[in-house]
Amino acid sequence: MRIDTPAGSILCDPWVNPAYFASWFPFPDNSQLDWETLGQVDYLYLSHLHRDHFDAKHLKRFVSKKARVLLPEYPTSELEDELRELGFTDFIKTVSEEVIELDGGLKVMIQALTSPTDGPIGDSSLWVEYDGVRLLNQNDARPTDLATFEALGHVHAHMLQFSGAIWYPMVYELPQAAKTAFGKQKRERQFDRTWRYIDDLKASHVFPIAGPPCFLDDELWKFNDIFGDEGNIFPDQSVFMKEYAKVGGNNGVVLLPGSVTEITATSIETTHPTDVDEFFANKAAHLEEMRERKRPIIEAEKASWRHPEIDVLKEMKRRIEPLLEESIYLAKGVGGPVRFDLVGYDGDSVESIVVDFPGKEVRRYADEKVRYRFRTERALVEHLLFIDEVDWVNSLFLSCRFSAARIGQYNEFVYAFFKCLSEERLQYAEGWYDEHQRTTDAEDITIGDWVVQRRCPHLKADLSRFGIIDGDTLQCQLHGWRFDLPSGRCLTGVGHQIRARRAGDPAPSTEGEKPEAAAPTA
Numbered sequence: 001m002r003i004d005t006p007a008g009s010i011l012c013d014p015w016v017n018p019a020y021f022a023s024w025f026p027f028p029d030n031s032q033l034d035w036e037t038l039g040q041v042d043y044l045y046l047s048h049l050h051r052d053h054f055d056a057k058h059l060k061r062f063v064s065k066k067a068r069v070l071l072p073e074y075p076t077s078e079l080e081d082e083l084r085e086l087g088f089t090d091f092i093k094t095v096s097e098e099v100i101e102l103d104g105g106l107k108v109m110i111q112a113l114t115s116p117t118d119g120p121i122g123d124s125s126l127w128v129e130y131d132g133v134r135l136l137n138q139n140d141a142r143p144t145d146l147a148t149f150e151a152l153g154h155v156h157a158h159m160l161q162f163s164g165a166i167w168y169p170m171v172y173e174l175p176q177a178a179k180t181a182f183g184k185q186k187r188e189r190q191f192d193r194t195w196r197y198i199d200d201l202k203a204s205h206v207f208p209i210a211g212p213p214c215f216l217d218d219e220l221w222k223f224n225d226i227f228g229d230e231g232n233i234f235p236d237q238s239v240f241m242k243e244y245a246k247v248g249g250n251n252g253v254v255l256l257p258g259s260v261t262e263i264t265a266t267s268i269e270t271t272h273p274t275d276v277d278e279f280f281a282n283k284a285a286h287l288e289e290m291r292e293r294k295r296p297i298i299e300a301e302k303a304s305w306r307h308p309e310i311d312v313l314k315e316m317k318r319r320i321e322p323l324l325e326e327s328i329y330l331a332k333g334v335g336g337p338v339r340f341d342l343v344g345y346d347g348d349s350v351e352s353i354v355v356d357f358p359g360k361e362v363r364r365y366a367d368e369k370v371r372y373r374f375r376t377e378r379a380l381v382e383h384l385l386f387i388d389e390v391d392w393v394n395s396l397f398l399s400c401r402f403s404a405a406r407i408g409q410y411n412e413f414v415y416a417f418f419k420c421l422s423e424e425r426l427q428y429a430e431g432w433y434d435e436h437q438r439t440t441d442a443e444d445i446t447i448g449d450w451v452v453q454r455r456c457p458h459l460k461a462d463l464s465r466f467g468i469i470d471g472d473t474l475q476c477q478l479h480g481w482r483f484d485l486p487s488g489r490c491l492t493g494v495g496h497q498i499r500a501r502r503a504g505d506p507a508p509s510t511e512g513e514k515p516e517a518a519a520p521t522a
């Protein structure tokens with residue numbers, strides 16, 4: 001998206017080239033826009049380092065290095081470092097949630113989210129104001145609420161994600177019926193969350209953006225939402241408009257690559273390069289055409305992944321064991337061995353490697369019970385080791401080029417660890433969990449017949465807004481996590497006990513209580 005005002009233009013997350021082992025492509029295709037012209041901007045905003053937002057090749061080739069970078073306040077300098085490497089030199093280091101005034105009366109504010117589960121150690125939203133017209137590019141960030149933006153005055157344009165951007169549940173080795181049921185639940189939850197954000201901000205106009213991606217490799221083609229599968233987590237903008245209308249929404253605006261919207265405080269006018277309804281009515285044909293056109297790009301990428309000279313076990317040991325040694329919270333949170341089944345070039349032979357979190361070592365699989373099992377091509381892991389990738393979520397897992405099985409509940413620590421394969425990231429994540437576990441959130445609220453802690457044990461959403469009680473279960477609408485209230489047990493993830501009691505029951509004494517361990521596991 002490019003925001004133009006008389007006081008300057010801001011280019012936001014220009015993503016064109018495929019991401020995550022050539023699995024995700026932008027849809028509709030935006031590669032044929034006039035990027036030479038679009039890249040000549042005054043400001044550049046990169047919300048975070050996920051590769052469907054941070055497209056290094058494109059930034060290097062097309063975006064003016066004179067652009068001033070609006071930098072979110074992140075705990076590590078990785079975003080700035082990567083941009084400097086691409087040739088950007090002028091950085092405006094913003095302070096999270098502080099409005100700054102740029103030349104010509106253009107005002108911006110960036111809210112940075114910094115938990116280890118937000119993007120690759122950080123995700124953000126950009127608020128912009130010019131001449132009384134306000135815009136929020138919430139993107140795919142998930143703040144607990146939008147109060148900070150609301151407080152700055154009525155917003156005219158609210159851009160936010162509404163579709164899926166994850167591997168769940170498709171990659172799990174489950175019966176198809178279960179996958180469909182989980183996918184359906186997820187799809188509904190994504191929309192519910194979107195309605196909640198829209199309702200929070202009550203902007204004049206709502207723009208569904210930041211996804212869904214499309215999948216053009218034959219192996220991943222099935223993930224496109226063109227088969228009428230109610231469990232598909234990647235609904236597109238036209239589905240958004242239909243669902244939004246069902247909940248009374250009538251201010252949605254769909255943008256295609258090349259669409260232009262002009263907004264004032266009282267008016268909006270949008271022009272499109274082609275008819276939007278007709279475009280989505282022919283979605284399958286557009287995808288087919290793209291698939292043929294992009295095939296050589298996918299083939300070229302695939303040819304670069306194999307590195308037979310790499311001894312995967314030895315390299316994983318060298319890279320991962322020192323981090324296991326240092327890890328307290330994440331290792332305890334994972335609580336068991338995680339197995340990688342690496343399928344050889346012949347498509348048949350399998351090398352099984354275990355990352356043993358309690359034993360703090362990487363070794364061959366020894367016929368034991370494991371907490372998670374991932375199955376993927378050996379070549380992909382060879383490539384990760386070859387390029388020294390520190391974030392396997394922002395590469396392997398988001399590629400969806402793997403299958404997974406797990407015993408028990410979702411375990412966020414597994415993924416948090418594999419996105420922190422560097423000293424800097426691991427230390428940050430460990431510190432964050434340490435602080436998070438120590439912060440006892442003492443405030444209670446009453447919802448229906450229950451008194452519960454105000455902040456969600458997952459990522460601290462305000463349960464007076466996001467909590468819904470159904471019988472003895474509380475669901476937090478922000479990410480859909482569920483809690484059994486009589487026992488306080490989290491039904492979605494490991495650990496994360498909630499404090500709850502029936503209204504009318506006396507509050508227990510908390511004197512001498514210790515904060516709960518990061519993740520008690522069996």
Ligand code: FES
Pocket residue numbers: 456457458459460461476477478479480481
């Ligand atoms: S904050 Fe994630 S489910 Fe509540």
